[in-house]
Amino acid sequence: MPDITTKITGLTLRNPVVLASGTVGYGPEYAELIDYETVGAIVTKTITREPREGNPPPRLAETHAGLLNAIGLENVGLRRFLSEKLPEAAELPTEIIASVAGGTPAEFCELAGAVGERDAVRAVEINISCPNVRRERRPVWDDPEGTAAVVTAARSATKKPLIVKLSPNTADILSVAEAAVGAGADALVVANTMPGMRIDLEKRLPALGNVTGGLSGHALMPINLALVWKVSAAVDVPVIGSGGIATAEDALEFLMAGATAVQVGTALFLDPGAPAAIVWGIREHMRMNGAETIDEYIGLAREEKQRCTEKIAAD
Amino acid sequence: MPDITTKITGLTLRNPVVLASGTVGYGPEYAELIDYETVGAIVTKTITREPREGNPPPRLAETHAGLLNAIGLENVGLRRFLSEKLPEAAELPTEIIASVAGGTPAEFCELAGAVGERDAVRAVEINISCPNVRRERRPVWDDPEGTAAVVTAARSATKKPLIVKLSPNTADILSVAEAAVGAGADALVVANTMPGMRIDLEKRLPALGNVTGGLSGHALMPINLALVWKVSAAVDVPVIGSGGIATAEDALEFLMAGATAVQVGTALFLDPGAPAAIVWGIREHMRMNGAETIDEYIGLAREEKQRCTEKIAAD
Amino acid sequence: MPGQFVHVAASEELTLRRPFSVAGVPRERSLDLLVELRGKGTRTLAEQAEGSSVSVMGPLGNWFSPPREGATAILVAGGIGVAGLRYLAEEFVHDGRPVLLLVGARTREGLLDGLMPRPNGGITLELSTDDGSTGTAGTVCELLASHLERVENPARVYACGPPAMLKEAAAVALRHGLPCEVLLEEIMACGTGACRGCVVNTKHGYKTVCSDGPVFDAAELLFEGGPYA
Amino acid sequence: MPGQFVHVAASEELTLRRPFSVAGVPRERSLDLLVELRGKGTRTLAEQAEGSSVSVMGPLGNWFSPPREGATAILVAGGIGVAGLRYLAEEFVHDGRPVLLLVGARTREGLLDGLMPRPNGGITLELSTDDGSTGTAGTVCELLASHLERVENPARVYACGPPAMLKEAAAVALRHGLPCEVLLEEIMACGTGACRGCVVNTKHGYKTVCSDGPVFDAAELLFEGGPYA
Ligand SMILES: Cc1cc2nc3c(=O)[nH]c(=O)nc-3n(C[C@H](O)[C@H](O)[C@H](O)COP(=O)(O)OP(=O)(O)OC[C@H]3O[C@@H](n4cnc5c(N)ncnc54)[C@H](O)[C@@H]3O)c2cc1C
C-alpha cells in the first residue's frame, strides 16, 4: 500500500488533497456531498475582522474551461467565525486550515492570532491575493515589501504553521515568494485566481456585478503550474499547488512540478466526488509505478529535466 | 449595409479583424487557406535584428481550452525579412503590420526604422511581451520606464502608426500602458500570451522543451478581456484586443469592453476560416441590431454599466 | 417539494452544473424537468440519447408555502417559468386546492402546450401572449391584475419567470394586499450555500438562491441592483 | 502522395487539429486513415457515427522518395507507424516494385492485422513482437538488421514509428550503407509552416515537420535533444 501522506512544515496530511478556500464555505455546507474523511484538509472561507457583505450580483460567470467569481470575500467576520463556524467545522473528520485576510499588517496579526490559538485550527492560511477586494495599482500580492510586512505581522501572532497564498497576477512571483518565506511563512499556496472578466452580450454589460472577478478552473491550470515550477525551485518551504486541478493527472502534474500538496476548488462544483477520485487516482498511479511515497513525485519533472540536460551535455 | 471599417490612429482597416503576430508566419504560408481579402490586416511574425533559431522542441502543448507555445521567436532576421519575406507579404490583398522586437532601445529604434520606411508596412507593432525570451525578474513588459525607453526609441525612428503590444503578465498594466502612450504609442495591443506550462506525465518532463511557454486561446480570453476594459478606460489611443478570440461573439465582447479592433491567432489553427466567420458574424449582429458603424459597439458595455449605476443611484 | 431544484452536470466540458426546477415527480426516484434551450448546457442535455444518464444533485433549496385552507392559489408563469410552478400546481390539485394558473409568453410559440400541468378538476388555466396570438393579448401581469380584480378568496400569488415579470407580478400582488412568493434564478456554482455565488439582494442583505431560496417572499426582495433591477 | 498527412479537426473542444498520415487512397476524393486511440482527439474521432463529417485540411507536407528502379524497398513500421507506410507500400506494389514490409510491436495486440496493406504479388510481410507472441521475437529493428544481412539489391529503408525505434532503424540502415527516410511526428498547430511549432533538430537547424517534413532523410536528423534523443 503506497504511503500517500504528505508533510507541510509542522503538519502531516493523510493525503495531499486539500479543499481550497472559498469553495466549501466553512465546511458543513458540503458535509452531505463530500466525505471529508477522504480529503487531507479543508481551508475555510477567508474571513476578515468585520463581517463582509460581498459584491453585488451577479457574482459568477462561466468562461471557456473556467469560472469567474467576484464574491468579494463575503464572510461572517472573525467573531462569528470563532463562535459559530469554527466549532461546527471542527466536528468534520478532516484537518481545518483557517484562511484570513486583513487590510493592514495589524489586522493580519490580530486575525492570525485569534484563529491560530484555537485547537481546531491546524494551520493558518493568509490570503494576500484576492483580486476582488483591493484596487491599488501595485497591490500587496505584487509587492515584496508589503507582503513581508503582512507575513511578519501574522507570524508574530501564531506558532501554528503559517501558509501564505500568493497571486498569479504578478510578473515577479519569486520576489514575493522569497519575501513571504523570509518573513516566516512555513508554506506557500501557488496560487489564487487571476483577474478576468466576461461580457454578457444580451445585456451588453459585464457579466459580473463587480465587472471583474477571479478566474479559476481548468483555464487557470497552466499559468499556476508554471508558477509552482518557478517558486518550488527557489524557496525551501513546501509549495501547495492550486489552480484548475480536477483529476489525478492534474494533481500529478502539480506534484511533479514541485508541489507538496494540492488544493482543489472549482472542480468540486461539477463533481463533489472529485477530491476522493483524485486521491484514489494518485494512489493507483503510485501502485502502477511502484512508488512508495508521495515524495517520489514531488519535483520529479525537474529531476528528469535535469537528467536529460546533463545527458545531452555529455553526448 | 453596416459600415464595418475601423480606425487605428493613422490607419483605416476595412474590418476590425487582424491576424495576430506569429500565427500566420509572414503571410504567404496561409495564402491557400485564408482569403486575405476578408481580413482587416495581418501582423507578420515578430522579427529581430539577427535571425533566431528559436527554442528546442517540443514547442507546442495543448491545454484545457488553450495552447502553450515556446517558439522562442524563431525568425529570419531583419535582412531576410526585408529582402524576401516582406515583398512576398506585400502581394497579399490585405494590410501588413510588421512586428519587431529588440533587446535594447537602440535595437527597437533600428528595427522600427528599417521596417517603417517600407511602403508595404502600414504600421509597426512592437512586441515587448514575448514570454519566451527574456528572463529577468522585472521584465520590460512589467516596467513602465523600460517600456517608455523602448517606445521612445522606436517612435523616433518612424512616422508610421506605432502599435505597442503589452503583456498580461503584470499586476499593473495601466502604468505600462500609460508609459507606452506617453512615449508616443499610437495604439496598444492588449495583450500577448501569459506564461504557462504543462507536464507530460508519461515522460515525467515538462511538455515544452523550453519548460514554460505562452498560453493563448480560449483559456486566455477572460484575462485579456479584463485588461482591455481597464486599459481602454485609461488611455486615449485605440486598444486592439487579443486573446482567445474565435467567434464573432468573442470579438463583440472585446469591442464592447473597449477594443477598437481585435486580433485572432490560435483560433486559426482549428479553423483558418475563423477570421472571415468573425467578420460575417459582426456584420450580422450589426444588421440585426440596427448598428450602422463599429463605433457603436466600442466600449458599449462601459456605457451601459455607467447608465445602470446612474439609474440605481437615482432610484 | 415544489420549488426545489436539482443541479445537473449537463456536460463534462462545462465548469458548472445547471440548476433546473423539479417540474413533477411522476413516480418514486424519478422526476420531470422542463428545460428551455439556452446555451451549451441545455443544448448538450437535449442532445443526450434517450436512456443516457447524467449526474443530478438534489433536490436542493427551499419550497413554496401552502396557501390558506380553501383559498385559491394563483400561479403566474412567464415563459419557461411554468417549469418552476408545474409541480406546485399538480400538488395543489392533488390536495384538492383551487388553483388559478396564468401563463404568459411573448408569442404563441413561447407557450409550452404539452408541458402544462395535467388539466384537472381543481385547476383553471389562462394564457396570455404579448402579441395576442393565443389567449388574452398583453402581459401575464396584466392578466394577473385583471384576475385579482375579481377572483374570490385569493390566497397568495406564486410567480416564476424573467426578472422584470417577477418584479411586476410582485407589485400587482402587493397592490391587492396579497402575499407573493417568487422563484428566482441565478447562476450557481456549489448549489449548497458554500460559495456565496448565487446571491440576490434582500432587505436582510444578500441571500443565496440555492440555499436560502430559490423561493423568496417578494416583500423581502430588493428588486434594485443586480438582475432584478 | 505517400508520406503526406491530413490535419483533422477532431473536436471543437480542442484547440488544435490532429495530423494523420494518408494511409491509402481507395478512390477519388476519398482517403483512409489508420488512427490509434491515444487521447481526446482520437477518442472523439472514434466516437463519430459512420457517415458523420469532420473538417480535413490537406494533404500536407512532403513525401517519400522512390527507390532505385528494380531494387527492393524496405519498409519498417513500429506499431501504428504502419499507418505512415501503408499507402507507400500499396503504391510500390502498384508500380510493380518489390517491397519488404517489416512490422513490429510489443505484443500481438499491437499488430493491426486487418489494416496491413493488401497482400499482393510484390510484397513480403514479416512481423515481430517484443514478447514473441507473433512473428519473430525481438524488436523490429533487430528484424531489419537480420534482413539487411541477406536481402538482395536493397534500395532504401523507409521507417515510421516511435522515436527510439526510428533512431535505431536509421542506425541499422546507415550501418549497411543504405539511405533511410523516416516519417516523424510532432505536435502541430498550423500545419503550414507558419507557426514554427512542429520543429525537429537537423544538421541544418530546426525544420518543421509539417512543411519541411514529415519525411526526412535520417542522415540529416540530429537525434539528440527533443523527443528523438
Ligand atoms: C433555481 C433555478 C431553477 C431553474 N429552473 C429551470 C427550469 O426548470 N427550466 C429551465 O429551462 N431553466 C431553469 N433555470 C435556468 C437554467 O438553469 C438555465 O437556463 C441554464 O443554466 C442555462 O444553461 P446553458 O448552459 O444552456 O446556458 P448558458 O450558456 O450558461 O447561458 C445562456 C444564458 O442563460 C443565462 N443563465 C445561465 N445560467 C443561468 C441560471 N442559473 N439562471 C438564470 N440564467 C442563467 C446566462 O446568463 C446566459 O445569458 C433555473 C435556474 C435556477 C437558478
Ligand SMILES: Cc1cc2nc3c(=O)[nH]c(=O)nc-3n(C[C@H](O)[C@H](O)[C@H](O)COP(=O)(O)OP(=O)(O)OC[C@H]3O[C@@H](n4cnc5c(N)ncnc54)[C@H](O)[C@@H]3O)c2cc1C
Ligand atoms: C505527420 C504525422 C502523421 C501522423 N500519422 C498518424 C497516423 O496515421 N495514425 C495515428 O494514429 N497517429 C498519427 N500521428 C499521431 C497523431 O497525430 C496523434 O496520435 C494524435 O494527434 C493524438 O491526438 P489525441 O488528442 O488523441 O491525443 P492527445 O491527448 O493530444 O495526446 C496523447 C499523447 O500523444 C502525444 N501526441 C499528441 N499529438 C501528437 C502528434 N502530433 N505527434 C506525436 N505525438 C503526439 C501527446 O504528447 C500525448 O502524449 C501522426 C502525427 C504526425 C505528426
Ligand SMILES: Cc1cc2nc3c(=O)[nH]c(=O)nc-3n(C[C@H](O)[C@H](O)[C@H](O)COP(=O)(O)O)c2cc1C
Ligand atoms: C467561488 C470561489 C470563492 C473563492 N473564495 C476564496 C477565498 O475566500 N479565499 C481564497 O484564498 N481563495 C478563494 N478562492 C480561490 C480558490 O481557493 C482557489 O485558489 C482558486 O479558485 C483556484 O483553484 P481552482 O481552480 O481549483 O478553483 C475562491 C474561488 C472560488 C471559485
Ligand SMILES: Cc1cc2nc3c(=O)[nH]c(=O)nc-3n(C[C@H](O)[C@H](O)[C@H](O)COP(=O)(O)O)c2cc1C
Ligand atoms: C504559435 C504562436 C506564436 C506566436 N508568436 C508571436 C510573435 O512572434 N510575436 C507576438 O507578438 N505574438 C506572438 N504570439 C501571440 C499572438 O500574437 C497572440 O497575441 C496570442 O496568441 C493571443 O491571442 P490568441 O489567443 O488569439 O492566439 C504567438 C502565438 C502563438 C500561438
Ligand code: FES
Ligand atoms: S451556488 Fe454556491 S452559494 Fe449558491
Ligand code: FES
Ligand atoms: S505546425 Fe506550424 S509550423 Fe508546423
